[in-house]
Amino acid sequence: MFDWDPILLSLKLASVTTVILLILAIPIAYWLVYSRFKFKAVVEAIISLPLILPPTVLGFYLLLAFSPSFFTGSILNSLFGTSIAFSFFGLVVASVIYSLPFMVHPIRSGLSNLPESYSDVSKVLGKSKLTTLFKVLLPNIKPSLLTGIVLAFAHTLGEFGVVLMIGGNIPSETRVASIAIYDEVESLNYASANTYSLILLVLAFIILLLVSSYNRNYLSRFWK
Amino acid sequence: MIKCDIHKNLHGAVDKMKLDIDLTIDRRSFLAIYGASGAGKTSLLKILSGLMKADSGVISFDDTLWFDNEMKIDLPPQKRSVGFVFQEYSLFPNMTIKGNLEYALRKGDSKKTIDELLDIMQIKNLAESYPKNLSGGQQQRVALARAVVQKPKLLLLDEPFSALDDALRSQMQEYILKIHNRYALTTIMVSHNKSEIIRMADRVIELENGKISEDEEPSHLFQIKKLKVNALVLNIDRDQLKIEVDLTGISNFVKVGLDQIEQIQVGDTVTLEIEYSGGKVTVEGAVLVL
Numbered sequence A: 001m002f003d004w005d006p007i008l009l010s011l012k013l014a015s016v017t018t019v020i021l022l023i024l025a026i027p028i029a030y031w032l033v034y035s036r037f038k039f040k041a042v043v044e045a046i047i048s049l050p051l052i053l054p055p056t057v058l059g060f061y062l063l064l065a066f067s068p069s070f071f072t073g074s075i076l077n078s079l080f081g082t083s084i085a086f087s088f089f090g091l092v093v094a095s096v097i098y099s100l101p102f103m104v105h106p107i108r109s110g111l112s113n114l115p116e117s118y119s120d121v122s123k124v125l126g127k128s129k130l131t132t133l134f135k136v137l138l139p140n141i142k143p144s145l146l147t148g149i150v151l152a153f154a155h156t157l158g159e160f161g162v163v164l165m166i167g168g169n170i171p172s173e174t175r176v177a178s179i180a181i182y183d184e185v186e187s188l189n190y191a192s193a194n195t196y197s198l199i200l201l202v203l204a205f206i207i208l209l210l211v212s213s214y215n216r217n218y219l220s221r222f223w224k
Numbered sequence B: 001m002i003k004c005d006i007h008k009n010l011h012g013a014v015d016k017m018k019l020d021i022d023l024t025i026d027r028r029s030f031l032a033i034y035g036a037s038g039a040g041k042t043s044l045l046k047i048l049s050g051l052m053k054a055d056s057g058v059i060s061f062d063d064t065l066w067f068d069n070e071m072k073i074d075l076p077p078q079k080r081s082v083g084f085v086f087q088e089y090s091l092f093p094n095m096t097i098k099g100n101l102e103y104a105l106r107k108g109d110s111k112k113t114i115d116e117l118l119d120i121m122q123i124k125n126l127a128e129s130y131p132k133n134l135s136g137g138q139q140q141r142v143a144l145a146r147a148v149v150q151k152p153k154l155l156l157l158d159e160p161f162s163a164l165d166d167a168l169r170s171q172m173q174e175y176i177l178k179i180h181n182r183y184a185l186t187t188i189m190v191s192h193n194k195s196e197i198i199r200m201a202d203r204v205i206e207l208e209n210g211k212i213s214e215d216e217e218p219s220h221l222f223q224i225k226k227l228k229v230n231a232l233v234l235n236i237d238r239d240q241l242k243i244e245v246d247l248t249g250i251s252n253f254v255k256v257g258l259d260q261i262e263q264i265q266v267g268d269t270v271t272l273e274i275e276y277s278g279g280k281v282t283v284e285g286a287v288l289v290l
Helices: A005-034 A040-052 A055-066 A071-080 A088-113 A116-124 A129-157 A161-167 A177-186 A190-223 B041-049 B097-104 B112-120 B136-148 B166-182 B194-200
Strands: B002-011 B016-025 B030-035 B056-061 B064-068 B082-085 B154-158 B186-190 B203-208 B211-216 B226-237 B242-247 B250-255 B269-277 B280-289
Touching: A005 A040, A005 A088, A005 A129, A005 A177, A005 A190, A040 A088, A055 A071, A055 A088, A055 A161, A088 A129, A088 A161, A116 A129, A116 B082, A129 A190, A161 A177, A177 A190, B002 B041, B016 B041, B016 B211, B030 B041, B030 B194, B041 B082, B041 B154, B041 B186, B082 B136, B097 B112, B097 B136, B112 B136, B112 B166, B136 B154, B136 B166, B154 B166, B166 B186, B166 B194, B166 B250, B226 B250, B242 B269, B250 B280
Parallel strands: B030 B186, B030 B203, B082 B154, B154 B186
Antiparallel strands: B002 B016, B002 B056, B056 B064, B203 B211, B226 B242, B226 B269, B242 B250, B269 B280
C-alpha cells in the first residue's frame, strides 16, 4: 500500500544530513586547502573513500561499529541511551559519512580556486581567519556551496545499500523511499513501487531544475 | 624608521635562492625596489607585511619589533599596520566598492575616511558598483584606497601599474603620491618602470638574486645622458615652428627647425633626442632627429 511516510522520511533524512554536512564540510574543506599537514593526502583519501567503496561495505562496518558488543557501539549506546543501529539517528550518522565527499569536494575546489590574495588582503587589513572565511571566502564560492548542498541532498535521497545494512526496514523510522521501492517490488506491488519511483524521479528533476535556473540567474547577475 | 635585516631561503621557480636583505628606511620616505623578476622583490614585501616568515633576522618599525626570530617575536600581518596593494587588484567581488572600503575599516573607526578616500581617488560615483563593472584603472584606485583606509604606517605596492596603459599609469602615479603625502606614509613600491621610479621615489634599491646590488637616488641609478625616443606627430604648428607629439601617452610640444618642419606630416613617427638631467626628462629641450 502506498503511504507518504517513506517519502517524508527520505526528505527528512536528506535535509538533516545536508545541514550537518554543511556545518562539518566547511571547516574540513578549509583545512584541506590551507593546512600544511604532512599526511593531508591520507585524510583526503579517507574522506573520499565513500566515493568508490560499495555502500554495503561501509554499511557493514558501521553496523559493526554500532553493535553493542563492540566498544564503539557500547560507548555510543551509553551516550545516547539507546541502540543507534536500526534507528533514524543511525541513518543520519551513516548518511553523513557516506555523503561527506559530495559536500567536501565542491567546497574545497571552490576555496582553492579563489585567488590566494583574497585572504592575504584580508589578513593585512587586520581581519581574523574566521571573519575572512565568512565575509570574503564563503560569499565568493556560493555556486560551490550550492553544488555541495544539492549533491549531498540528492546523494542521501538516493542512498540504498548503507540504509539497508544499518537501518533495516522499520516503518516511520528507517523505511526510506528507496527501501520502500525495493520492498514493494519484492512483494510484487508494482503499482506502489511505481508511485514511489515516480515521486523520487520528479523530485530529483525539480531539484536539479531549480539549481540550474538559480545558477543561471546568479551568473547573469554576476556578469551583467 | 624601519629596520629590516632578514635572511630567507626561497624556493624559486628555477632554483633555490637566498634572500639577504639589510635595509634601513626613513619614515615618510618613498622607496622603490627595482630588479629582474625572481630577484626576491615580492618576497621582501611579503616578509615585511608578515605574510611570509623570514628564516632569521630582525624587523622593527620605530620602537616596535615586528619580527625577531631569536626572541621568537613574529607579529601577524593583522597587527603590523601595513597597507598592501597586490599586483592583481584582489577586490572582493561580493562587496560593492564602498563595501570593500568599509570592510577595511577598523571597528569603531569613523566612516569619514571612506568618503574622503572616495573623493581623493575620484571614485565616488562608483561607490555602489561592484568590482566586476570597473575598468582596470578604477579597480586599481579602489585597491589603493582600501589599502590606506586604516591609515597604515607602511604602504607596500607590488607593481601597482603593471596592468595599466601609460596614460592611466601617470594618473595612478599622481594618486599614489597624493595619498603618500596626505597620510604621511612610508611607502615601498616594487616597479620595473624606470620613469615611474624616478618620478615617484626618493630612493631606489636594486635587487639581484636576493641581495641588494644598488642603493641610490633614483636619478643616479638610471642616469642616462641622452635618449632617443620615437614619438607620433599629432599636430604641426607651422607659424610657431612647433610640433605636438605623443610621448608615452602625454602630448608635448617640441620646437623644430624650419627645414625640418617641411619634411614632416601629421601621423608620422619621428625620432626625438631627449635629455635626462637630475633624473628628469626635459621635453622642452628635445631635439628632432631626421
